[in-house]
Amino acid sequence: MSGGEVPIPVQLWLAFEARDWEGAAALLHDDFVAEWPVSNERFVGRDNFIGMNRAYPGNWHITIERVVTQGDVVVTQVRVDLGAASSYALSFFDLKDGLIVKAVEWWPESYDPPDWRIAWAEPMRL
Amino acid sequence: MSGGEVPIPVQLWLAFEARDWEGAAALLHDDFVAEWPVSNERFVGRDNFIGMNRAYPGNWHITIERVVTQGDVVVTQVRVDLGAASSYALSFFDLKDGLIVKAVEWWPESYDPPDWRIAWAEPMRL
Numbered sequence: 001m002s003g004g005e006v007p008i009p010v011q012l013w014l015a016f017e018a019r020d021w022e023g024a025a026a027l028l029h030d031d032f033v034a035e036w037p038v039s040n041e042r043f044v045g046r047d048n049f050i051g052m053n054r055a056y057p058g059n060w061h062i063t064i065e066r067v068v069t070q071g072d073v074v075v076t077q078v079r080v081d082l083g084a085a086s087s088y089a090l091s092f093f094d095l096k097d098g099l100i101v102k103a104v105e106w107w108p109e110s111y112d113p114p115d116w117r118i119a120w121a122e123p124m125r126l
Numbered sequence: 127m128s129g130g131e132v133p134i135p136v137q138l139w140l141a142f143e144a145r146d147w148e149g150a151a152a153l154l155h156d157d158f159v160a161e162w163p164v165s166n167e168r169f170v171g172r173d174n175f176i177g178m179n180r181a182y183p184g185n186w187h188i189t190i191e192r193v194v195t196q197g198d199v200v201v202t203q204v205r206v207d208l209g210a211a212s213s214y215a216l217s218f219f220d221l222k223d224g225l226i227v228k229a230v231e232w233w234p235e236s237y238d239p240p241d242w243r244i245a246w247a248e249p250m251r252l
Contacts, residue, residue, distance in 0.1 A: 035250055036239075036250075037214065037234075037250060038234045038235075038236055038237065039236070039237055039238065039239040040236065040238075040239065040249050040250050040251055041239050041243070041247040041248070041249065041250065042247065042248050042249065042250045043246055043247055044248065048246040048247070049246070051245075051246050052243050052245075052246035052247065055242065055243065055246075056243075057242065066218065068194055068195075068196045068199050068201050068218070069194075069196050070194045070195050070196055073194050075194050075201045077218070088163065088232070090216040090232050092192065092194070092203070106214070106216050106232065106234050107234070108163075108164045108232050108233070108234035108235070109164075109234070109235070109237055110164055110165070110166065111164065111165055111235055112165065112166075113162075113165040113166065113167050116181065116183065117167070117178050117181065117182075119177075119178075120169055120174040120175070120177050120178035120181075121167040121168065121169055121174070121178070122167070122168050122170065123166050123167065123168065124161055124162075124163060124166050124167065124168045125166055
């Protein structure tokens with residue numbers, strides 16, 4: 001990747017935010033697969049992945065918070081705001097032929113910390 | 127980072143796996159902070175972070191599954207096996223002066239997918 005280009009996965013998030021489904025699909029390789037390990041889901045092919053994202057309920061908005069690139073691998077952290085709620089995705093994208101061939105996306109849901117480690121921790125947010 | 131070096135965050139995971147707490151502490155900057163956003167916890171300083179890890183219950187074992195490096199930022203995906211259960215951490219490390227100054231670690235817990243997207247998905251694991 002040369003210096004001035006916008007990484008393809010960043011373009012994908014921007015296309016999703018713009019509800020530009022054709023533009024998003026054009027960034028995905030013919031062999032595209034997405035894996036969501038936390039919920040044990042796999043989306044095979046761009047039609048399934050774009051179809052699911054297009055159907056995702058609510059007026060969500062995506063903010064790209066972090067991008068880390070090494071060769072044909074791009075990691076992103078995005079925040080998705082839906083009303084007053086924020087969720088986050090940590091995504092590992094593999095590129096091939098200048099397109100996204102694989103996306104492994106981790107969508108954690110918040111939980112309370114266990115009591116045993118209270119002694120060493122403080123809350124990030126009150 | 128030159129080509130042959132083991133990234134400092136990889137050294138940290140290896141030190142944890144070896145229960146080498148002094149070796150792990152020596153990889154952390156004086157200003158080290160760890161954030162665990164999913165459980166809303168912050169560990170300020172190497173003593174708190176090492177103390178918590180040292181107290182982590184169970185005979186856990188760490189496998190480093192993925193490392194992505196861009197300059198002074200290193201992202202890792204690790205699997206932690208504890209008995210028959212596996213959990214995962216997605217970690218963003220910031221390096222400063224050759225040491226880890228910040229770690230933002232996401233520790234997702236599994237959940238079931240919602241019904242609305244069954245039409246586009248298949249299970250990753252049966």
